[in-house]
Every structure is written in structure tokens, then in C-alpha cells.
Amino acid sequence: MSQQTAPxxxxxxxxxxxIRIAEAQPLSPACDHFYFLRHGQTGRNALRIFQAVDEPLSELGLQQAARAAGLLAGEPISTVVCSDARRAHDTAYTVATTLKLVPAAQAALRERNFGALIGTSSANIDWACEPEGGETLTQFVARTRGALDTALRLPAPVLVVAHGGTLYALAALLGVPVDVGLLGNAQPLRFERRGPTWAVTPLLRQADGDAALA
Ligand SMILES: O=C(O)[C@@H](CO)OP(=O)(O)O
Known part of the structure; x- marks a missing residue:
């Protein structure tokens, strides 16, 4: 799983x-900690192409999901919530099975709909763009905020399995500085309240290559 170059x-x-849009509508979960996992790698992640909801995990992505399941197996997770996009659901299913749980799939946790950009290169992604037929950044942040707010009210600790965009929005909604190094596929993260602020700790400090980052 480490055959690619460092990110x-x-x-x-x-x-x-x-970040500006998210910080204007901060999220204040009642729980004191939770977990987040971006899905395993897909073929289109590796090629840096915007993808649709039915994109499957690659062979590497399946291995990454199994690795994440092993890392999270020792955590006392009570609820697994995931995006219903195939790549996130299949990752969540692998992890939840190890935890003897069933993931709850939510369309509201999907990656931003990039509309007409789907199928084109994401190598120079611009989150501020307004793709034809897709979501505006404001719409995406609002949808994601609502989904996360609902998810983090479920029995704790909660594991959210979703997307790179979800993680950017989540971090900004909690006022946590975004560390792009945490965006690699299937790197489990623990979010923890520390007084009035939140901190994020990776359970794995290993990247599989920057091809997966967008
Ligand atoms: O489509 C992508 O390349 C990225 C954008 O962040 O999303 P995901 O995390 O679903 O791979």
C-alpha cells in the first residue's frame, strides 16, 4: 500500500x-469525541478525476478499508453513519462489520455534486467554482452541516465515513485548522473536544500517495 510517492x-x-462559509455557521456537537474516515481509494481518485456516486473502490481502496477496519476495531464505536456513495458505503461496511455494527447510509453525506465536472480532471480542483448542474459551495456546506449535525446526535461514539469535501467542511465547521495531510484515503481520524475547541488526531500517519487527494 505504499508504492506511490509521498503527498x-x-x-x-x-x-x-x-472555510469562510463554514466558519459563519459553526457546529457544536454535544458529544465530546467522534471518528471520521474518508473512503478508500477509487480508480478515479488515483487518476484524479471527479467521480459519480457509483464509483467502486479500487484494489488498493479495498486494502485501505481493511486496514482502517483493523485500526478502528479497538475503538468503542457505537454508531457508523456513512455517505450512500458506493465508495463510502463499501468502506463503512468493511469497518462496521469488524465492529459488529451496520452502517446507516445517508445521501446527505455525499461528496459535493460537481455536476458537469464529473468525468473531468480534478487535479486543479477549485472549491470556489460553480459547476453547471452541480452544487454551489454554499449549498454543499449547508447540506453537509445538516447531515453532520444529525449524525453526531446518534449514540456516541459515532464514526462518520464520507469524503474529502466532507472532511474540509467538518474541520471548518468545528474551527479546526485543515491539515491537507489528513485527507489521504481511509486514514481514520479522532475528533476530540478540548475545552471550547476541537482537536483532530490521526490514528494512522501513513499516506498512500497524493494521487488520492483533491
Ligand atoms: O471526487 C474527488 O476526487 C474527491 C473530492 O474531494 O472526493 P472523494 O473524497 O469522494 O474522493
Whole structure:
């Protein structure tokens, strides 16, 4: 799983706009900690192409999901909630099975709908763009905020399995600085309340290559 080059960790274009929108509507979960997992790699992640909801995990993605399941197996997780996009659901199912849970799939946790950009290169992604037939950044942040607010009211600790965009929005909604190095596929993260602020700790500090980052 480490045959690719190390990630460059360069923040994508338009991320500041996403953060500005999210920070104006902060999220205040009642729980004191939860977990987040971006899905395993897909073939289109590796090629850096915007993908549809039916994109499956690649062979590497399946291995990453199994690795994440092993890392999360020792955590006392009570609820697994996931995006209903195939790549997130299949990752969540692998992890939840190890935890003897069943993931609850939510369309509201999907990645931003990039509309007409789906099928084109995401190498120079600009989160501030307004793709034809897709969601605006404001719409995406509002939808994601609502889905996360609902998910984090479920029996704790909760594991959310979703997307890179979900993680950018989540971090900004909690006021946690975005570390692009945490965006690699299937790297389990623990979010924890520390007084009035939140902190994020990776359960795995291993990236499988920047091809998966967008
Ligand atoms: O489509 C992508 O390349 C990214 C964008 O962040 O989404 P996902 O995390 O679903 O791979």
C-alpha cells in the first residue's frame, strides 16, 4: 500500500472560501469525541478525476478499508453513519462489520455534486467554482452541516465515513485548522473536544500517495 510517492500536502484552490462559509455557521456537537474516515481509494481518485456516486473502490481502496477496519476495531464505536456513495458505503461496511455494527447510509453525506465536472480532471480542483448542474459551495456546506449535525446526535461514539469535501467542511465547521495531510484515503481520524475547541488526531500517519487527494 505504499508504492506511490509521498503527498505534497498543498491546499487546494478555493479552500479559503469553503472555510469562510463554514466558519459563519459553526457546529457544536454535544458529544465530546467522534471518528471520521474518508473512503478508500477509487480508480478515479488515483487518476484524479471527479467521480459519480457509483464509483467502486479500487484494489488498493479495498486494502485501505481493511486496514482502517483493523485500526478502528479497538475503538468503542457505537454508531457508523456513512455517505450512500458506493465508495463510502463499501468502506463503512468493511469497518462496521469488524465492529459488529451496520452502517446507516445517508445521501446527505455525499461528496459535493460537481455536476458537469464529473468525468473531468480534478487535479486543479477549485472549491470556489460553480459547476453547471452541480452544487454551489454554499449549498454543499449547508447540506453537509445538516447531515453532520444529525449524525453526531446518534449514540456516541459515532464514526462518520464520507469524503474529502466532507472532511474540509467538518474541520471548518468545528474551527479546526485543515491539515491537507489528513485527507489521504481511509486514514481514520479522532475528533476530540478540548475545552471550547476541537482537536483532530490521526490514528494512522501513513499516506498512500497524493494521487488520492483533491
Ligand atoms: O471526487 C474527488 O476526487 C474527491 C473530492 O474531494 O472526493 P472523494 O473524497 O469522494 O474522493
Amino acid at each position: 505534497s500536502h498543498t491546499a487546494p484552490s478555493g479552500l479559503g472560501e469553503l
